Amino acid sequence: MGNGTVHYIEWVEYPHARLRVEIDKTAGVPTRFVVQLERRVDEFWQQVVRFDHDPENPMGHDIIEEGLHMDVYRNGEKSRVKDDFPPVDLTRAPRYCIAYIEQHAGILLRRFEQWHDLNQDPTRGMSR
Secondary structure, three states: OOOEEEEEEEEEEOOOEEEEEEEEEEOOEEEEEEEEEEEEEOOEEEEEEEEEEOOOOOOOOOHHHHOOOEEEEEOOEEEEEEOOOOOOOOOOHHHHHHHHHHHHHHHHHHHHHHHOOOOOOOOOOOOO
């Protein structure tokens, strides 16, 4: 496990939703990570939700001090923070975040799509 960087993208709902993972490790322990659900909107990838740990960055978070939290995005800006997660060890945190997003991706994506009027059925709600 040693030092290194892991970066990958995994399709959540091909072709419009993906999970982006970036993990930097020293001695097997993450020094920085981002686990982010993204949704394509008009040819651009937008953040849906994001977990991160980046204590060296003034804008970053330190999950050891602050605990794990998930930023929720709406209209390109952070609209709320979910922070009622159980304590998670730093070495296990990226895997926990990936599993959380994979488990809840449907709900997170449907809410984001509703907020941004994406993929809505135009006949929904119309009387016949």
